Amino acid sequence: MTISDINVDEALERVRQQLKEDRTVSPSLRAAIDVLMLLVKLMADRLATSSRNSSKPPSQDPNRQRRSRANGQRRPGGQPGHEGKTLAPVTEPDEVVKLRVDRRRLPRGRTYRAVGVETRQVQDIVIQAVVTEYRVEVLEDDQGQRYVAPFPEGVTRPIQYGPRLKAHVVYLSQYQLLPYARIRELLTSQCGLSLSTGTLFAFNQEAYQRAESFAEWVIPALREAATVHADETGMQVGGKRYWLHSASNEALTWLAPHPKRGQEAMDAIGVLPFVRGVMVHDHWKPYYRYPDCRHALCNAHDLRELTAAWENDDQAWAKSLHDLLLDMHHAVDAAGGSVSPEEAQQWRSRYRHCLAEGDAECPPPMKPPPGTRGRTKRTKARNLLERLQACEDDVLRSSRIPPPPSPTTRGSATCG
Numbered sequence: 001m002t003i004s005d006i007n008v009d010e011a012l013e014r015v016r017q018q019l020k021e022d023r024t025v026s027p028s029l030r031a032a033i034d035v036l037m038l039l040v041k042l043m044a045d046r047l048a049t050s051s052r053n054s055s056k057p058p059s060q061d062p063n064r065q066r067r068s069r070a071n072g073q074r075r076p077g078g079q080p081g082h083e084g085k086t087l088a089p090v091t092e093p094d095e096v097v098k099l100r101v102d103r104r105r106l107p108r109g110r111t112y113r114a115v116g117v118e119t120r121q122v123q124d125i126v127i128q129a130v131v132t133e134y135r136v137e138v139l140e141d142d143q144g145q146r147y148v149a150p151f152p153e154g155v156t157r158p159i160q161y162g163p164r165l166k167a168h169v170v171y172l173s174q175y176q177l178l179p180y181a182r183i184r185e186l187l188t189s190q191c192g193l194s195l196s197t198g199t200l201f202a203f204n205q206e207a208y209q210r211a212e213s214f215a216e217w218v219i220p221a222l223r224e225a226a227t228v229h230a231d232e233t234g235m236q237v238g239g240k241r242y243w244l245h246s247a248s249n250e251a252l253t254w255l256a257p258h259p260k261r262g263q264e265a266m267d268a269i270g271v272l273p274f275v276r277g278v279m280v281h282d283h284w285k286p287y288y289r290y291p292d293c294r295h296a297l298c299n300a301h302d303l304r305e306l307t308a309a310w311e312n313d314d315q316a317w318a319k320s321l322h323d324l325l326l327d328m329h330h331a332v333d334a335a336g337g338s339v340s341p342e343e344a345q346q347w348r349s350r351y352r353h354c355l356a357e358g359d360a361e362c363p364p365p366m367k368p369p370p371g372t373r374g375r376t377k378r379t380k381a382r383n384l385l386e387r388l389q390a391c392e393d394d395v396l397r398s399s400r401i402p403p404p405p406s407p408t409t410r411g412s413a414t415c416g
Helices: 008-021 027-048 163-175 180-191 197-210 212-223 263-269 285-289 299-313 316-334 341-361 380-390 392-398
Strands: 138-140 146-148 227-237 240-248 253-258 278-281 294-297
Touching: 008 027, 163 180, 163 197, 180 197, 197 212, 212 253, 240 263, 253 263, 263 285, 294 299, 294 392, 299 316, 299 380, 299 392, 316 341, 316 380, 341 380, 341 392, 380 392
Parallel strands: 227 278, 278 294
Antiparallel strands: 138 146, 227 240, 240 253
């Protein structure tokens, strides 16, 4: 890997070679240098890791470059190539204001007739509190029996907050992720409403309770879906480490927090154990504990790891395979989402050719001498290469390349 025009790997290798040749270095000094070299390698790996070649978000990129431009370098507004959107009039405006010609200002002695109208529309918003008072009729018969008209459903108190306000608060809190204090400030300044933090919390609780029926519906729907994307990410709940598990497809998303990350949590959430279609994930081993579905490895993760292999470890095969996966994706899209068996075999052959080049460029480590304990350490690039070989069907399934008609030992059977 290269940092500030310095090839760190070559520099470390030169030091190792010098230590190997220099017999005057004491064992204690040699051990200290080994520790320092390990620290240098770890720090270099961290500096070379970014959102382009790992799962780190862009906000955590080291020395993140921010675009700046001098005054006058670009014109304000949309830049060349930007797809603009024109403000279009609506066919049924909410309010129509008719304006008439002031006939007092017209030349006298002439006859005028209406021949049509010209229109201009102004799109705006109204932010205000709206209070609706319901006055139900009360009747009383000649015997003193009272009859009261019913209030609308949900109107149960002398004064209460309405459903649109509650929905807006939940939207600001759960989707826009605004703190309660900011929501209170917004409603006070723009609507003149003063809501307590407890009230805002109660709105979220009510929404959660109303969403229980959604859970009863979405979990069976995802179990039966043809494709389910699965992932998990760390989060804090009450100051404790939790994991937010997700199961989704193009139409549905189910998020569930759990204190555990692995199969125990997935079983408890109750979606993945019942999937019988295709499960798309990032090759984390617990996903492969569900053998009753087909697996597909997320190509976005593969592309980032391939980027790291060629940028940090100078692996040319990784660059070739990275470009091949992108070409494959574009070709399948251009073909309407599927390719013929002959085309699929051609893509598969090119995939295997890239990995064969990787075998030559990044061979496995030498076998340890007899009697040596432990496994031989492999580089990250070699581990990635072997995984892409073992998981061929699962990698190509994400690119919508069908498996060959004859049985193959590659894929889910050996990948997990």
